[in-house]
Amino acid sequence: MSNFVEELRWRGMLHDAMPGTEEQLAKEMTSAYVGIDPTADSLHIGHLVSIMMLRHFQNAGHRPLALIGGATGMIGDPSGKSKERNLLDEESLRHNQESIKAQLALFLDFDSEAPNAAKLVNNYDWMKDFSFLDFIRDIGKHITVNYMMAKDSVKKRLSGEGEGMSFTEFTYQLVQGFDFLHLYREYDCKLQMGGSDQWGNITTGTELIRRKESGEAFALTCPLITKADGGKFGKTEEGNVWLSAKYTSPYKFYQFWKTTSDADAERYIKIFTLLEKEEIDSLISRHQEAAHQRELQTKLAEEVTRMVHGQEALENAIKASEILFGKSTEEDLRSLDAETLMDVFQGVPQFELSNDKLEGGLEIISFLAEETSIFPSKGEARKMVQGNGVSINKSKVDLNKQINKADLIAGKLILAQKGKRNYFLINVV
RNA sequence: GGGGAGAUACUCAAGCGGCCAACGAGGACAGACUGUAAAUCUGUUGGUAUACACCUUCGCAGGUUCGAAUCCUGCUCUCCCCA
Structure with missing residues (x-):
């Protein structure tokens, strides 16, 4: 087992981790999960960071769980300024789940016999039959409203001129917390990972595990990906950059990475590729000497496009780019x-x-x-x-x-x- | 249930009877400069039209007026405070 936390650290993918997390991972093969909202039948590159975390996690010999938020996705996380979501019907939920799983399989090993094969779960499966009464009795009792109100995501929505916050959204952290508890029970899952905005939600889970099961569980977050110019990462004029070729062509996908600014490229290549430290270091130093060569952006675009769309699509994207942006007349x-x-x-x-x-x-x-x-x-x-x-x-x-x-x-x-x-x-x- | 505030173009946000297709900022797009980068400067950002001009737009529906985003009435929705 290699040191997962260390790997994230040099890649700039570690924002915060609960004390003891590293020790837990060193001690034994551990299961960890990240949540993914199934709002569409494709992932977009905003999901990629979490997925890469899982990938590194599996590489390090641990067992990744991908949780499709069929239930939580119906509620909408109040973190950030997202508004209330529309509910998904079960049919599209399942459709999205299948498509997403196929995409995850590009990054994670679901099939092997290995003990750390990845697994996909959907919280809709255990939430759908959980009655409201049961939920507030079994789960709600263990967490105080005071505790929930102290979370940043909640505080922000309660104060100021905002839109207010529905009760449904307020319960979000509890539902997510219960997911963690459930996975802890069913899969011995002791770690939840996510973006730094998830910290509050994750710790509600660890708290619940502590109180209900006297168990110890951990949280680990990565920084939210930003752009140097302050814009939103992963958005273009046409909207999200999707992993599915159906929504974003490989050419566009390749171009997205290729046009990364210098200021962002160094961070991105560590996060979104699996290249080793030495190679990245040498790429970066070469880039600093001759930035106009755009070697860093090129490598970044190649690696990510190959990973998502395969070698052939990559070659076509490169060919197209050469014709369009090269010196061709x-x-x-x-x-x-x-x-x-x-x-x-x-x-x-x-x-x-x-x-x-x-x-x-x-x-x-x-x-x-x-x-x-x-x-x-x-x-x-x-x-x-x-x-x-x-x-x-x-x-x-x-x-x-x-x-x-x-x-x-x-x-x-x-x-x-x-x-x-x-x-x-x-x-x- | 009572009281208050508000709804304007992609977003924020002015305007409070004619000079309003609607100040300003952000974003976006384009041009110049470059390295398919950043920063900077410039232009564009409802539609038709070369242009004059015309049409549609300021929550929804009516009304007053020569003329309304601006005034009146009703409706819908949102937020805040009190119970």
């Missing part, structure tokens, strides 16, 4: 055949355009906003073209531009570009 574009282009650009948004629209030329504005929805309105398209922000086949265009057959690449494709990074492939049929 209209000439290079034209040298490619339609097959290659279609293949490489799988991840960029695509539109279809009928061939006869091009007869006699098509106004650029109409092309951008009517025939395709690259822009939502003609006004916006016009402004952007006037602002020198639109390229067709890598060449800037102005308002006089007419799209016609001469613009077709390989006889059937047009590559439109909004700004530097947003590409669209138009398939003329």
